[in-house]
Amino acid sequence: EAGVAQSPRYKIIEKRQSVAFWCNPISGHATLYWYQQILGQGPKLLIQFQNNGVVDDSQLPKDRFSAERLKGVDSTLKIQPAKLEDSAVYLCASSLSGQLNTEAFFGQGTRLTVV
């Protein structure tokens, strides 16, 4: 079974530029998550989708971050404009249903450096 695919693996941009990350979840997984992991900290949820609808985006900085999952399969996370403090690893995860006891599977992440 293929895992969660993310691209690119690494990205370096200058502040005020824009960047986009792509995630393809495990086939059949209805729930998709984007997490931000700043160096030395644990991952923090940015947004959760159930199929193509948003379940929770309370911690997404909506003035600069946006995410979509138009067909309920793959997803894109965008930052525009980027700030230095956005340097982090962006993790995508998926699960079958998002219910309490279903396991979330994580991709390897995209490491973003903003200079």
Next chain:
Amino acid sequence: GNSVTQMEGPVTLSEEAFLTINCTYTATGYPSLFWYVQYPGEGLQLLLKATKADDKGSNKGFEATYRKETTSFHLEKGSVQVSDSAVYFCALSPGSQGNLIFGKGTKLSVKP
């Protein structure tokens, strides 16, 4: 609010030593508790979980018991191996939506 606190690392042990990584949590209601592991160059993987008080999660020789009275979920292994070297994250899921709240992670290095 909901939060997870785990012991600071890094932790360095010799092979076959006993491992404990402490984890305590703050949560409203009855969360589920998890340990995730991140091996070098790989993504986060679920190691074990417990969904209610007094449950014991176990996998690959690791164990953790959900202690509601002490709000703890300490990770233990009786004899670590070099291959256990990784970063370990304690996490909780506070509600029915499955989202996770993570601790800061503890890096474990096991020397032969």
